[in-house]
Amino acid sequence: MERQRIALLGSTGSIGEQTLDIVRENSNLFEIVTLTAHSNWKRLAAQAVEFNADSVVIADERYYTPLKESLADTDIKVYAGQSAVAQVAAEQNVDVVVNALVGYAGLIPTVEAIKRSKKIALANKETLVVGGETVMKLAEQYRSPILPIDSEHSAIFQCLIGERSPLRRLIITCSGGSLRDLPIEALKDVTPEQALKHPQWTMGAKITIDSSTLVNKGFEVIEAKWLFGLDADKISVIQHPQSVVHSMVEFEDGAIKAQLGTPDMHMPISFALMYPNRAVRDEHFSFADNPTLTFEEVNRIKYPALDIAYDVLRRGGTAACTMNGSNEVAVAAFLAHKCGYLDIVRSIEYALEHAQFISNPTLEDYAAADIESRRLAQQYLKITE
Ligand code: NDP
Numbered sequence: 001m002e003r004q005r006i007a008l009l010g011s012t013g014s015i016g017e018q019t020l021d022i023v024r025e026n027s028n029l030f031e032i033v034t035l036t037a038h039s040n041w042k043r044l045a046a047q048a049v050e051f052n053a054d055s056v057v058i059a060d061e062r063y064y065t066p067l068k069e070s071l072a073d074t075d076i077k078v079y080a081g082q083s084a085v086a087q088v089a090a091e092q093n094v095d096v097v098v099n100a101l102v103g104y105a106g107l108i109p110t111v112e113a114i115k116r117s118k119k120i121a122l123a124n125k126e127t128l129v130v131g132g133e134t135v136m137k138l139a140e141q142y143r144s145p146i147l148p149i150d151s152e153h154s155a156i157f158q159c160l161i162g163e164r165s166p167l168r169r170l171i172i173t174c175s176g177g178s179l180r181d182l183p184i185e186a187l188k189d190v191t192p193e194q195a196l197k198h199p200q201w202t203m204g205a206k207i208t209i210d211s212s213t214l215v216n217k218g219f220e221v222i223e224a225k226w227l228f229g230l231d232a233d234k235i236s237v238i239q240h241p242q243s244v245v246h247s248m249v250e251f252e253d254g255a256i257k258a259q260l261g262t263p264d265m266h267m268p269i270s271f272a273l274m275y276p277n278r279a280v281r282d283e284h285f286s287f288a289d290n291p292t293l294t295f296e297e298v299n300r301i302k303y304p305a306l307d308i309a310y311d312v313l314r315r316g317g318t319a320a321c322t323m324n325g326s327n328e329v330a331v332a333a334f335l336a337h338k339c340g341y342l343d344i345v346r347s348i349e350y351a352l353e354h355a356q357f358i359s360n361p362t363l364e365d366y367a368a369a370d371i372e373s374r375r376l377a378q379q380y381l382k383i384t385e
């Protein structure tokens with residue numbers, strides 16, 4: 001059997017590294033064609049040598065020279081710049097694009113890969129938050145399969161295999177993030193260090209903060225709408241602190257299917273790469289060691305971001321793009337100690353209040369809405385970058 005040729009975008013990140021673990025475990029099935037990073041050129045170079053990549057891209061052009069020099073005695077091609085990331089994703093010798101980029105930067109590479117009918121293993125949920133309607137239409141037009149890596153969506157996808165009846169609802173589980181045991185009054189003093197300690201998952205900094213505000217859960221509701229074609233009122237969220245039930249699907253007869261297991265992203269990553277087959281992995285969940293699974297309603301007062309996400313989903317157009325861009329700026333500012341924790345959601349609200357709204361956006365409109373939302377968040381936070 002021919003090996004699947006992979007372009008891995010964001011290879012130095014949390015999902016990127018775990019994707020390389022799967023490739024390492026299954027070198028008979030996969031080969032790496034291209035790897036990309038933003039600034040971590042040292043790790044990128046080491047990965048490229050280990051996996052004998054054809055090419056690498058460093059998105060931040062300032063690191064082109066050290067990367068190029070470190071690969072000088074190999075025949076690995078070295079490119080730099082944001083547009084090169086999208087270019088390598090669309091190369092002819094790529095079968096599957098794993099998009100493990102973070103933020104808005106993931107949108108155009110996904111689009112370019114879809115236009116070449118690649119299989120997309122999608123971790124970058126912002127692709128669908130920002131441009132879900134356009135992206136799903138293109139994916140249909142170019143017959144480009146989109147396989148979710150996000151654990152909740154992978155769970156739902158697995159629950160739907162073999163089903164053809166209409167759904168009553170999707171039930172997305174939510175760990176509650178790093179601050180779930182903190183009283184609401186304490187949120188105003190939360191530091192980045194505190195918010196970065198996620199109880200179940202070790203992930204990149206941005207998604208860990210998004211999990212603590214529940215912006216991430218809101219984004220997952222939006223992501224679910226586009227992947228599975230259900231309206232907002234058929235997508236519910238339930239807090240499940242153990243993160244063992246990865247999400248559920250309820251049918252019209254009242255039957256509910258769930259996908260369970262250890263919280264470990266290797267599973268959804270390998271499923272996205274191997275579907276309709278499964279990997280053989282040394283992973284054994286013990287019910288006896290996890291005797292208690294609990295469920296509770298999300299506190300919508302403590303976590304206003306979830307309702308904001310439902311709201312922008314119902315509004316459609318550029319609203320979710322505005323939410324995403326302002327959140328990216330505010331999260332970066334919070335991580336850099338330039339604003340308080342509660343300013344994250346306030347920046348989103350401010351941007352949504354003041355942004356232009358376009359109901360049937362093109363890709364150019366998303367780009368403009370993204371820029372505007374970043375400017376508005378900066379204005380609210382009184383910062384320059
Ligand atoms: P990380 O921050 O760990 O990694 C991001 C990767 O993208 C790195 O390789 C980084 O390079 C690169 N990158 C960052 N910004 C840019 C940019 N502007 N242009 C090009 N490349 C860039 O993120 P995660 O792996 O945690 O998350 C990736 C995506 O997967 C996100 O959309 C997240 O929401 C989603 N996801 C993640 C989960 C997880 O467990 N981590 C779970 C479910 C979804 P460099 O290292 O050089 O900075």
Ligand code: MG
Pocket residue numbers: 150151152220
């Ligand atoms: Mg998730």
